Amino acid sequence: MTPALLEVNNLSIGYRTAGGIAMAVDDVSFRVDRGGSLGLVGESGCGKTTIGMALMGLLAPNATIVSGQARFEGEDLIAVSGERMRQIRWRRISMIFQAAMNALNPVHRVQDQISEAIITHEPDLSGHAVAHRTRSLFDLVKIPESRLQDYPHQFSGGMRQRVIIAMALACNPSLIIADEPTTALDVIVQNQILSAIGTFQKEMNLGMIFISHDLAVVADVCTHIGVMYAGRMVEYGSRQEVLDCPGHPYTRMLVGSLLTLSDQPADLSGIFVTNGENGAAATGGCPLNLICPDATVVCRREQAGWVDLTGTHRVRCPYAGKGR
Amino acid sequence: MDTAGIAPLLSMTDVTKVYHAGQSLFGKTGSPVVALDHISLEINPGEIFGLVGESGSGKTTASRLIVGLETPDGGRIQLDGQNIVGLKGRARLEFTKQVQVIFQDPYQSLNAHFSIFDTVCEPLIIHGLGDRVARRVRVCEALETAGLTPPEMYLERYPHQLSGGQRQRVAIARAMVLEPRFLIADEPTSMLDASISFQIFQLLNRLRETFGVTMLFITHSLAAARNLCDRVGVIYRGRLVEQGSAQETIMHPRHPYTKALLDAHPRFGSSGHRRFGTLLLTERPRPSTDHCLFYPRCGLAVDNTCNLQAPTLKTLDAGHRVSCFLF
Amino acid sequence: MTDANLPSPKTGTTPGMAAGRALPHWVDRFLGGWRVYRKNTIGRIGMALLVLFALMATTSFIPQWVDPMYHPMTGVDPQISYSTGPSLRHWLGTDFIGRDIFSQLLAGARIAFMVGISSALISILFGTTIGMVAGYAGKHTDLILMRLADMIMVMPTLLVVLLLSALFGQLNIWIIVLMIALFRWPGVARVIRSQTLSLRHRPFIEAARVAGASHLRIIFRHILPNVMPLALLYMTFRVTSAIIIEAALAFLGFGDPGTVSWGMMLQWVWKTGHMFQAPYWMLPPGICISLITMAFYMTGRAMDDVLDPRLREEETTP
Structure with a gap:
């Protein structure tokens, strides 16, 4: 096996609150290969954004990394100094944010903003080279050259998101973290952005972590999928494995909730009766034990360990693959 | 569901709503924004x-x-045949x-x-x-x-x-x-x-x-x-571009825009869906005359027709209605 | 399957919130606000001063109860018929006919609170109602009410009140309170109106409209609780200005001669020519006026911080 681009091991992150440390990410491990893409799926508050922020070194001041490592190109991102992190950030790892409106400065032309991003991180580049890089970036994200001189407010939401992507790619990073990059966009625009992301990711042979609450979107762009619930990763495997034979009850629910465009409409007559959304904070047991239809006494008592279904497909449920 | 002959519960007839600059939700420019343009539909x-x-x-x-x-700027909205x-x-x-x-x-x-x-x-x-x-x-x-x-x-x-x-x-x-x-x-x-x-x-x-x-x-x-x-x-x-049963409209779409929407739907890696490819990659300039609103983005548009007049809703089979010159 | 029916309404975003506790919402908000307020030094000083003045106001009836000669208005020390300096018998001295300055000062605190709070309450009442109606109704109602507000706002309050009192002779303290209130609502109305404008198209207001709620119901049940904190904040500032205006009126000789306000005390100092001869008489009411307006202002400033949403965000969102 070739060494991974990013390997996260047993990462745990908590937030300091008045009542002690609230765990947001609990013992999460995964790897991202060069040219591979991992989709982190889960509902809001499950800790997926916290992971992205931790890898960028942008955690909120009251967050603390309890344990774990994140080996990226031979360095542990958790252990490096703030100075080194600044060098890595944007040059080696960059991020595509959700709020495209806020990430761009309204008083500067988009071209200048991208050039600025390049110059900040690579001050040795000549003006000509910067201009060339800017133009090729716009070419990559398919923004016509005629719009280089425009201001952000003259762009539609989708175009702005493209500019954000161009900025993330400005310094040739090797890892991209995309945090809900298409959430506020319309279907057609979302599709265009997703295919743009897919294209550059393959062309530039980047590693990507794609964070989303929407399994359908993740399934569209990622080679691997990690399903998160209440700060834990509950299932991890290749796209096909996770979609075709989801092992964890929560993943099964997510896959079952995917609305497809088939000749036969989905059965809406009701298979889930639960309303315990956003799950109860478990004390000791599996975080899902209150809403899982298959939960047993064991689930209420103790944490589930990993069960390997195949070499690459792991599920955190003792009953996975037992023909339930 | 065959609903022929049943009086609709709600009907909208030629409903139009125009937002004027200053009071509109989207108006950054000075020109009025047509939010609804002669929409007619019936809900049974x-x-x-x-x-x-x-x-x-x-x-x-x-x-x-x-x-x-x-309040609409034109048209009627009725519940049970009564104006509302x-x-x-x-x-x-x-x-x-x-x-x-x-x-x-x-x-x-x-x-x-x-x-x-x-x-x-x-x-x-x-x-x-x-x-x-x-x-x-x-x-x-x-x-x-x-x-x-x-x-x-x-x-x-x-x-x-x-x-x-x-x-x-x-x-x-x-x-x-x-x-x-x-x-x-x-x-x-x-x-x-x-x-x-x-x-x-x-x-x-x-x-x-x-x-x-x-x-x-x-x-x-x-x-x-x-x-x-x-x-x-x-x-x-x-404008309403297509209307019909969910099965017909979505599984057998006619209007290029509906097809574009279908193309854009995430299909999680599975193949077996044909792509319609009705969306232009680069938009055409918007004609100054009355035109089909989808013309600038439509890959199937016919010049000298779609850019010169607006299509009206045409009824095809089984209550499937499409607003496109191709039908 | 029984477990699946167990709801867990606890949200993930407010981990500090005990799920079982169901306090009324306003109590929750008040306690949350108080937690922020407590950390504010300016607010603490202002609050301490206010407590001090409130103590003065509540104890103002004690001196006359101890001995009728300590009555701030009518009590005269039989042994003194001119202004004397501080002594054990009269802690702050006496005024020109031998009335006790300390008990006058206490009575002045009561008047200051009465004038300040009641006129602020009335102007808030007017301002909030008019602001909500203007913002909610829009169109012509809004236009007319806001032009009226503009007209009153540009009038110099003190001058107009002076003119009125010159016209009608000596004014009762309550008339003064009412006049101050009538001139001070437009500022409140403007702020409440703009807040109402931002609320008017919020979905929860539209949901109420769709449910068939009348305009009155929407204004008083839905909009009022949302603008209330802002109105209360403005009240503290209005108290300040009401006290100052009343003091100025009294000092200029247009106050209610039947009350002992701090402005009135200054007026007596001035009229009897003790301005530079009796600092023990002139300084206490002057300092009190400055301190009480400052106290209300500081409280308002601290409340402003409490209402600032960025400072309210105490909870962590994992």
Whole structure:
């Protein structure tokens, strides 16, 4: 096996609150290969954004990394100094944010903003080279050259998101973290952005972590999928494995909730009766034990360990693959 | 569902709404924005009609016009054959008993100062229904209907103590407590996670089956419309471009825009769907004359036709209507 | 399957919130606000000063109860018929006919509170109602009410009140309170109106309209609780200005001669020519006026911080 681009091991992150440390990410491990893409799926508050922020070194001041490592190109991102992190950030790892409106400065032309991003991180580049890089970036994200001189407010939401992507790619990073990059966009625009992301990711042979609450979107762009619930990763495997034979009850629910465009409409007559959304904070047991239809006494008592279904497909449920 | 010959519950005829600069939601420029352009549609009793479109297409404006939050600039809107535009006083109160709305954003549509009981009970107080005990019973029933069980757990809570899905259920309970005949669901799940969305769809479907409530379901997702609705209308920049049964319209779309929407739908790696490829990669300039609104983006557009006049809705087979010169 | 029916209404975003506790919402908000307020030094100083003045106001009836000669208005020390400096018998001295200055000062605190709070309450009442109606109704109602507000706002309050009192002779303290209130509502109305404008199209208001709620119901049940904190904040500032205007009126000789306000005391100092001869008489009311207006202002400033949403965000969102 070739060494991974990013390997996260047993990462745990908590937030300091008045009542002690609230765990947001609990013992999460995964790897991202060069040219591979991992989709982190889960509902809001499950800790997926916290992971992205931790890898960028942008955690909120009251967050603390309890344990774990994140080996990226031979360095542990958790252990490096703030100075080194600044060098890595944007040059080696960059991020595509959700709020495209806020990430761009309204008083500067988009071209200048991208050039600025390049110059900040690579001050040795000549003006000509910067201009060339800017133009090729716009070419990559398919923004016509005629719009280089425009201001952000003259762009539609989708175009702005493209500019954000161009900025993330400005310094040739090797890892991209995309945090809900298409959430506020319309279907057609979302599709265009997703295919743009897919294209550059393959062309530039980047590693990507794609964070989303929407399994359908993740399934569209990622080679691997990690399903998160209440700060834990509950299932991890290749796209096909996770979609075709989801092992964890929560993943099964997510896959079952995917609305497809088939000749036969989905059965809406009701298979889930639960309303315990956003799950109860478990004390000791599996975080899902209150809403899982298959939960047993064991689930209420103790944490589930990993069960390997195949070499690459792991599920955190003792009953996975037992023909339930 | 064969509904020929049944009088529609709700009908909109040539409804037009124009926002003028200064008072509009989108108007940055000085020119008026046409939010709805001669929209005509009929919704039959007991069915779920899906109105599908992108943001800014005018689908939310349609719902606001129906419930009287805004008045149309032209056309008629009727419930049971009775005009419902510009109702006042008693007539409006009677009308609100029959038509209710579930809003898009459950974080915004509940008053933060109201407990769940106050929220769901308010329509009953407004309409003077029942005494204290009867109201409490009806509120509990409505919460149960919306899947918040046991209801006593929720009565004294406040919106900020609930999750998004639970808040949307409260909003549904508030809408259902008056037992309306017509329910408008305005993108009820666009702020919610996918698995919770699915549960809300199930709930809406159950409401239709249990209470026979007729629904206008507004969405940007063809998949949601496909799975929940009997008939759908596709709206593009304020004009209805295609309308028909959900099965026909979505599985066998005719209009290039509907096809483009289908192309864009995520299909999680699975093949077996043919791509229509009706969307132009680079847009054409917008013609100065009257034109098909989709012309600038349409890959199938015929020059000297589509850019010179606007198409009208043509009825094809089985109530499938398309507004395109290709048919 | 029974477990699946167990709801867990506890949200993920407010981990600090105990799920079982169901306090009324306003109590929750008040306690949350108080937690922020407590950390504010300016607010603490202002609050301490206010407590001190409130103590003065409540104890103002004690001196006359101890001995009738300590009555601030009518009590005269039989042994003194001119102004004397501080002594054990009269802690702050006496005024020109031998009345006790300390008990006058206490009575002045009561008047200051009465004038300040009641005139602020009335102007808030007017301002909030008019602001909500203007913002909610829009169109012509809004236009007319706001032009009226503009007209009153540009009038120099003190000058107009002076003119009126010159016209009608000596004014009762309550008339003064009412006049101050009538001139001070437009500022409140403007702020409340703009807040109402932002609320008017919020979905929860539209939901109420769709449910058939009348305009009155929407204004008082839905909008009022949302603008209330802002109105209360403005009240503290209005108290300040009411006290100052009343003091100025009294000092200029247009106050209610039947009350002992601090402005009135200054007026007596001035009229009897003790301005630079009797600092023990002139300084206490002057300092009190400055301190009480400052106290209300500081409290308002601290409340402003409490209402600032960025500072309210105490909870962590994992």
